[in-house]
Amino acid sequence: MRSPPPPHFQSTVSVQKLRRFNTLILVFRLCSFCFSLAAAIFMFTNSHGSHSPSWRDFEALRFVMAANAIVAVYSFAEMGVSIWEILKGNTLFPETVQVWFDFGHDQVFAYLLLSAEAAGTALVWTFRGGEICTAVNTFCVQSYISIGLGFAGFFFLGFSSLLSGFRVVAFIINGSRFHL
Amino acid sequence: MRSPPPPHFQSTVSVQKLRRFNTLILVFRLCSFCFSLAAAIFMFTNSHGSHSPSWRDFEALRFVMAANAIVAVYSFAEMGVSIWEILKGNTLFPETVQVWFDFGHDQVFAYLLLSAEAAGTALVWTFRGGEICTAVNTFCVQSYISIGLGFAGFFFLGFSSLLSGFRVVAFIINGSRFHL
Incomplete structure (x- = not known):
């Protein structure tokens, strides 16, 4: 009678945990995408005839529009990366690049959006x-x-940033995303 | 002929490295203290007679004044903590509390100030x-x-936040600040 070897069992549990973690990140990315896209659209359509004020007349509103559009595009790309990882079980870029890329961009874009x-x-x-x-x-x-x-988009981006920060630490400690 | 035992030698090197690291943090803290204190004072004195505009009339300027004052007080306290650590070779609070306290507050106050x-x-x-x-x-x-x-105060606070984040990771990996 053969029982499955312990390392394999361990690895299955880790893979399940990692999948749950990645799904949580995906949900946060989806939320931050929806909110920042909605914010960008609301601002972009915020001009009511040629004699009325428009968002284009105010630097700060242009900044709001630009930052939300950037975060929407970034979140959309990161959603694709997350889905790829959940489906294929592997990161799109090499693992080291991926975890640092995610964390670094999350931080910078969170500051930008705020x-x-x-x-x-x-x-x-x-x-x-x-x-x-x-x-x-x-x-x-x-x-x-x-x-x-x-x-609202900023809050979800902040949560994503916490999780990707956690991933960086896990990666540094174990040399792999797999041992959470 | 006795040579000093390797663990002791290792520890001396680590202590020197840690001291240099702490001195760097102290410098950043000092800079962020000076800049945010100067910013708070410049804003606080920004009222020119009763018929002229004053910073108190604008929410955003009151926010600038308050955030800079908070960061100045925080940086001053953290300078004290750093000096204590450099002189006594030990953190003021228990090590776990200290590294997380520093990192958490750096992050929150950096977002606040920005x-x-x-x-x-x-x-x-x-x-x-x-x-x-x-x-x-x-x-x-x-x-x-x-x-x-x-x-400028925000930039130095951001640098401090990077260093204290690095300290948290070093602490998680080694269970101690000593092995950088």
């Missing part, structure tokens, strides 16, 4: 009670919604 | 060419300087 949202918030604060909101209230409301969605 | 500076920048952008800068130009210039100093 500063964009903070800048946008400070700008729309100055609109309150001013001419712009009285004349075209939709412009202000749409800006608020876009910035709110962007903050 | 968002404050971004908000401040977005606000002072709206001043350009407006009444406020024409009437009291000093107010605008002083705001610019304060925000610039705050960004």
Whole structure:
């Protein structure tokens, strides 16, 4: 009677754990993609006729739009990478490159998105009670919604960054993603 | 003829390395303290008579002032902790608490300071060419300087955060700060 060898058993458990971990990352990526895409679209459509204010007139709103679009594209690409890893059981790039790439970009884009949202918030604060909101209230409301969605995108990106940071540490300790 | 035992020799090298590492952290802390304190003072004194604009009238500038003050206090405390560690060769709190405390607070305060500076920048952008800068130009210039100093403080805080993150990883791997 042969029982399966312990290393193989160990490895199966690790693979299951890793798959669960990767699925969690994928969910966070999906959320940050949805929120930042929605924020970018809300901001992009935020112009109401040629005599009304447009997001293009304000640096801070252009920054919000750009940062959200960048994060949406990045999250979409990272979703593809995650799905590849879940399906194939292997990272797209070599493992060392992949874990550091993910963590580094998560950190930088989280700082970028947060500063964009903070800048946008400070700008729309100055609109309150001013001419712009009285004349075209939709412009202000749409800006608020876009910035709110962007903050939600930032939170999910922050969670992804925590998980990919954890992955870097696990990788440094064990030399592999497999032993979580 | 007796030669010093290898473990002791190893430990001496590690202690020297650790001391150099701690000195580097101390320098970064000192820089972030100086810059954020200067930024807070520049903002705090940025009010020119009762009929002129004051930093208290703008949420974003109050946020810049508060964030810089918090970071200055935190950096000052962390300088004390670093000096203690360099002199006594031991962390002030238990080692696990200390490394996670440093890293966690560095991260949170870096995000806080960056968002404050971004908000401040977005606000002072709206001043350009407006009444406020024409009437009291000093107010605008002083705001610019304060925000610039705050960004410098953020960079040094970010460097400290990298080093304390490295310390956390070293601590997790070796169970001690000593083997860098």
